[in-house]
Amino acid sequence: MSLRDTSNFSLLTFHPLIFYDPKKRRKKWFRLSLGAIAIFFISSTIMLFVGITEGISPGDFSADAARFYDYYYESPKNEKKIALSFDDGPDPKYTPIILDILREEHIQANFFLLGKNAIKYPDLVRQIHADGHEIGNHSFTHSHSVHKSEKRLKMELLTTEKIIEDLTGEKTLLYRPPFLLGIGVDPTLNPYIKSDPSVLWATEMGFIPVGADIDSRDWLAKSPEDVSQNIIQKIGKGHITLLHDGEGNGAKHTVLVLRSIIQKLKSEGYVFTTVSDVLGISQDINIQNVIVPASSDTEFSSEVTELQSFLQAFDFNIEKTGIFDGATQEALWKWEDKYGKILEHNFHGASTDENTNGEVSLLQEFLKGEGYLDIFVTGEFDQKTQDALKDWQKKVMKLSDEDPEFGMVGEKISKKIQEQTHIPLARVRHQTMGSPFLNFLDNVQISVEVFCLWVYEKIGSGVELLFLGAIFLTFSRMLFVLGFFLAAKIRRRVLKESYSGGVSVLIPAYNEEENIAATIESILTSDYHLYEIIVIDDGSTDNTSTIVAEKEKNHPQVRLVTKENGGKASALNLGVSFAKYDVIISMDGDTIFMPDTITKLARHFFDPRVSGVAGKVCVANQGRLLAKFQSIEYVLGQNIEKTAFSFANAISVIPGPIGAWRKKDVVAMGGYHHDTLVEDQDLTLAILTKGKRILYDEEAICYTETPPSLGDFLKQRFRWIFGTIQCFWKYKSWIFSIRLPALGWIILPNTLMYSILTPLISLVIDLVAILSFIFGGGDIVFWGYITFTAFDLLYALAGFLPEKKSSWKLILFLPLQRIVYRFLLYWVVLRSLLKAIEGSGALWNKVKRTGECQNLFQNIMSPHKHGKKPIPIKEIVA
DSSP states (O other), X not given: OOOOOOTTOOTTXXXXXXXXXXXXXXXXXXXXXXXXXXXHHHHHHHHHHHHHHHTOOOSOOHHHHHHHHHHHHHXXXXXXXXXXXXXXXXXXXXXXXXXXXXXXXXXXXXXXXXXXXXXXXXXXXXXXXXXXXXXXXXXXXXXXXXXXXXXXXXXXXXXXXXXXHHHHSOOOOEEOOGGGTTTTTXXXXXTTSOOOHXXXXXXXXXXXXXXXXXXXXXXXXXXXXXXXXXXXXXXXXXXXEEEESSSSSHHHHHHHHHHHHHHHHHHTTOEEXXXXXXXXXXXXXXXXXXXXXXXXXXXXXXXXXXXXXXXXXXXXXXXXXXXXXXXXXXXXXXXXXXXXXXXXXXXXXXXXXXXXXXXXXXXXXXXXXXXXXXXXXXXXXXXXXXXHXXXXXXXXXXXXXXXXXXXXXXXXXXXXXXXXXXXXXXXXXXXXXXXXXXXXXXXXXXXXXXXXXXXXXXXXXXXXXXXXXXXXXXXXXXXXXXXXXXXXXXXXXXXXXXXXXXXXXXXXXXXXXXXXXXXXXXXXXXXXXXXXXXXXXXXXXXXHHHHHHXXXXXXXXXXXXXXXXXXXXXXXXXXXHHOOSSEEEEOOTTEEEOTTHHHXXXXXXXXXXXXXXXXXXXXXXXXXXXXXXXXXXXXXXXXXXXXXXXXXXXXXXXXXXXXXXXXXXXXXXXSSOSSSSOHHHHHHHHHHTTXXXXXXXXXXXXEEOOOSSHHHHHHHHHHHHHHHHHHHHHTGGGTTOSSOHIIIIIIHHHIIIIIIIHHHHHHHHHHHHHHHHHHSOOHHHHHHHHHHHHHHHHHHHXXXXXXXXXXXXXXXXXXXXXXXXXXXXXXXXXXXXXXXXXTOOOOOOOOOXXXXXXXXXXXXXXXXXXXXXXXXXXXXXX
């Protein structure tokens, strides 16, 4: 057949596919960039993981914490001591003010930092350390679920420790649980009551838990005076004061009253110190200088030998050469990540903690553990302590009065105590300096680790917002759609007259031999009075043309048009050029219509404002699980959403299997476009830009084949989603249009949020939900999912109300359908976006046909052969 004149109608004009880059330059650069980013983050994550796991501190500190507990209450030296501690920082607004006050008042305090804040404000962490304050670990997230599981606690503490170590060069020793979980007002673990197991997890990681017995309650205070009053009333009942310098409202009162509190307590004779001091913990050894390879005692005042002696005490086989040689370097490397503490030699009667770096108290605590309960941990080498030491030396060490170490702590005693306790107490602050290149690499590694932790913190802090945002948006959309749905049902459109002109039915076909006969026969049984059927064979390689030609011989309404393969859009455009009636109906070659379908579609075109009508698509065979899932999707998408969006003139697509168009409007739009993979959606949006009306008729029903396999299903969905992204990009200039509110404020935002972004957001949420269940703290996510699922079920029930009761059994498959579809959509949306960015070519992706529509229609037609009444198709499908 020859083509009619189309000089005023760009039916066959070809436009390049949107996003397509024929030279593949975008693909090359995108993949190179993506690969580089992936390699960077994977390698950085490995470095970070290794750094964190290697930082696990050896030993169980529960016994030490108990010893610190006794010292805290028994030592006379703590009588007038106060340790200020600040939680939840650092904070850019309040922490600098507090640091200024402490600096001016010459006070050292404790700052228990949150990992997520330390990453945000690294300069403040460095400033706290530079000012000489003690830094403690306060977890990463400050969540109630930090202690939910041992894995969760380890992740929180070691990540925060790694951040602080990278920023300050020192590890943390003290840990204050969020909300004082498991500690409360106790300074540390109470040895006289059973300890909370979750707190013992922290001690096993090498942290000393710290509580607070003077709570300012600044986070509940209504004024600065409340903060001051809470502290002043509790002074004398404890030594560790809890205040805040970050998060919440507490810090704003604290900064206003802190100076006056300090000055008042100073006037009453109180001395401000650190938590380590009031607990009797010493964190220093006597090696503070920076020693580089080849350094000697002459350069560092014999400190190289001191370092070697220190390492020998830990059974490292090195010599005291006074030169920082390779063996010393290697031994130090092995020791650096562990705690370390040795006893000073040659205590004498006047020795105290002040001149022995806390060693007198350590000796007294040791002797009490050996059964000498009548001595007190005073920090002074008094007569009782000397007598207990001598007695222990005689009984355990078998020393005589003539031994030079008798009554003192010499090398033998020090070693013996170290062997018996096996509890090193503090981390070494000694640093080594390598070559400039190695130092540069170390700095690069630290910078990478801090950057990665910052990125992960941003991701982590955004997940809760993503979760809440996704739930809110999804609920809002459901309520919005249900509102329009109810309005559409209340204001049901009543047609006073109907279109009675001719209708041209267009059937584009490519290799449709399995179903094309049934498709044509379903139209021939239509009760409409005037129609023609135009089948456009788009270069089929099977028997499609032969089957249609047979129908053409016996039925004058049928016309066969053949062409070279050029895609569905070109086939439809050719069919439009042959159509002789004002209304055209498009359908697929694997679809069958009900006898009244054409009548239901055509009746709306008496209204000149109507340019298109979408019909209802049903699944021809629901025997397979995948077909059941798709049937649920069609039911909900049409019974609720299309009904609702039709009320607002916001139908975004007239589907390929069943749609009616006003021919002159199709011609005015240039026919079906070639630059997207969804020519039906493209044409629908193009017509909406002209202010025309698109309707949905739920009584105009067709049955179509669904993809029989998962592979074919994914091909189909990729075409739909990739084409939807193309359409959004093509019509993006209309978003938030005032002139066309339905298109600008409903269709395009809905497409962007719920067809493109929501699946990607949900992917992140699902991954985080899985992690939350593994590491603990999944309660919020769990109940969020339960609530959403319950609401989703109610939403689905509304969609199934118009269906026959026999179809309601599909609701049983709804939870599984939601899970399966969600993960399939993740893959398809992600692949579609990647293809769009790369500019890769995307094909129409023909799916396999199984002849289900042919079988279904034969069941309908068989009664005609015997002169009986046809079986209603709905009953057959049900």
